[in-house]
Amino acid sequence: MTPATIRLAVVDDHILFRKGLRALISGFPGMEVLFEAGDGEELLHRLDQGDLPEVILMDLQMPNLDGLQTVRLLRAQYPRIRVIIISMHDEPELIESLKMEGAHGYLLKNASPEEVRGAIVGAAATYESRSTMTA
Amino acid sequence: MTNWLVPVLLATPVLLLLALGIVAFVLRYQRRLLRQQEQLRQVRETAQQQALEAALLAQEDERRRIAADLHDGVGTTLAIVKLHLSTLGHPALTEEASSLLDQAITEVRRISRNLLPAALQKFGLPFALDALARTVPADGPTRLHLEQRGQPRRLDPHYELIVYRVVQELLGNGLRHAHADKIDIIVDFGPDMLSLHYTDNGIGFDTSKIDQQPLVGARTGHGITNLRSRVAVLQGTLRYQSEPGAGSQAWISLPVPYITAFQTPALLTYLL
Numbered sequence A: 001m002t003p004a005t006i007r008l009a010v011v012d013d014h015i016l017f018r019k020g021l022r023a024l025i026s027g028f029p030g031m032e033v034l035f036e037a038g039d040g041e042e043l044l045h046r047l048d049q050g051d052l053p054e055v056i057l058m059d060l061q062m063p064n065l066d067g068l069q070t071v072r073l074l075r076a077q078y079p080r081i082r083v084i085i086i087s088m089h090d091e092p093e094l095i096e097s098l099k100m101e102g103a104h105g106y107l108l109k110n111a112s113p114e115e116v117r118g119a120i121v122g123a124a125a126t127y128e129s130r131s132t133m134t135a
Numbered sequence B: 001m002t003n004w005l006v007p008v009l010l011a012t013p014v015l016l017l018l019a020l021g022i023v024a025f026v027l028r029y030q031r032r033l034l035r036q037q038e039q040l041r042q043v044r045e046t047a048q049q050q051a052l053e054a055a056l057l058a059q060e061d062e063r064r065r066i067a068a069d070l071h072d073g074v075g076t077t078l079a080i081v082k083l084h085l086s087t088l089g090h091p092a093l094t095e096e097a098s099s100l101l102d103q104a105i106t107e108v109r110r111i112s113r114n115l116l117p118a119a120l121q122k123f124g125l126p127f128a129l130d131a132l133a134r135t136v137p138a139d140g141p142t143r144l145h146l147e148q149r150g151q152p153r154r155l156d157p158h159y160e161l162i163v164y165r166v167v168q169e170l171l172g173n174g175l176r177h178a179h180a181d182k183i184d185i186i187v188d189f190g191p192d193m194l195s196l197h198y199t200d201n202g203i204g205f206d207t208s209k210i211d212q213q214p215l216v217g218a219r220t221g222h223g224i225t226n227l228r229s230r231v232a233v234l235q236g237t238l239r240y241q242s243e244p245g246a247g248s249q250a251w252i253s254l255p256v257p258y259i260t261a262f263q264t265p266a267l268l269t270y271l272l
Helices: A015-027 A040-048 A067-077 A092-101 A113-134 B002-087 B091-115 B118-123 B125-134 B157-178 B207-211 B224-233 B256-262 B265-271
Strands: A006-011 A031-037 A055-058 A082-087 A105-108 B143-150 B182-189 B193-200 B237-242 B248-255
Touching: A006 A015, A006 A040, A006 A113, A015 A031, A015 A113, A015 B002, A031 A040, A040 A055, A040 A067, A055 A067, A055 A113, A067 A082, A067 A092, A082 A113, A092 A105, A092 B118, A105 A113, B002 B091, B002 B224, B118 B125, B118 B157, B125 B143, B125 B157, B125 B182, B157 B182, B157 B193, B157 B224, B157 B248, B207 B237, B224 B237, B224 B248
Parallel strands: A006 A031, A006 A055, A055 A082, A082 A105, B143 B182
Antiparallel strands: B182 B193, B193 B248, B237 B248
């Protein structure tokens, strides 16, 4: 069975950005923010406790465990979870290599609400097809 | 007759010995003086090299700090403001403010990238040089052709930063001052030598005026001083040729193994 709402986690060390993103996402129909985390370590801790979202929106530069390291760990430990990187960096090489490392989407921090929604829906779609395939 | 000859015969060898002694002493003294002068010169050179390195390190450190503050601080705050505007739910009212915020964010990104290119740290020199070349618009007044020859590869990160700065400086000077419509930069990654060759067809400059100001820190208006000190830190050589109205050329060669083999580890860990 595929869930009707897309469950998300927001990971960023800037609390205000996290809250803003959460407020934005809560306004989209069919989406729910499961939890927020301040860095990759906190995220993995929450995941290990069993709080499993379908899509993670994550910053690149974070203390303790940064975005790139977390993407690598997620790919190994939670390959079903879709990861969208949301960052200030717009270098095409960086975006390309993050996708190679296992990120499923890339958003700039000044993306429009439609772009954010589109990226989440796009990533969630690949999650569902993967889960029905493996089911 | 023999009476006065005896002391002369006795005194002559003594005087000779004395003269020889004096000559030997002077020679030894001079040799020591030369050695001391040489030592002093070496100490001065080392001190100058260290001062250069320290100044360069401080500058890069400052740049990194400003870039991070701008990018992660100001940029993120602007993004948060934009996010809050869009959650207000009145797109028609906030559209103009949002696009202004986008402009500000783009500008912050551009400035911080100039200060510290993220591509350089993550993907290395060849990548970053291509990215730098792409920042020059293809339909602008100056066309840039940047070619990488030999075996483009990653070098020591700190070496990469300095080489990147050298190319940035060459390119920046060309774009700002040369009024050229064509700039060519060739970066040749040799086995143990990295060579740069810069050519433009711009207005050129009077090299004798540049040569009159060899002091580090002096403003020459062409950034040659900046170039020279960066090249000096890597113990490379810089040669340039220009004439008013006849374009400019610069050749720089940097010994690649210098940094990896001899550079102090303190410098290496400090810069990145």
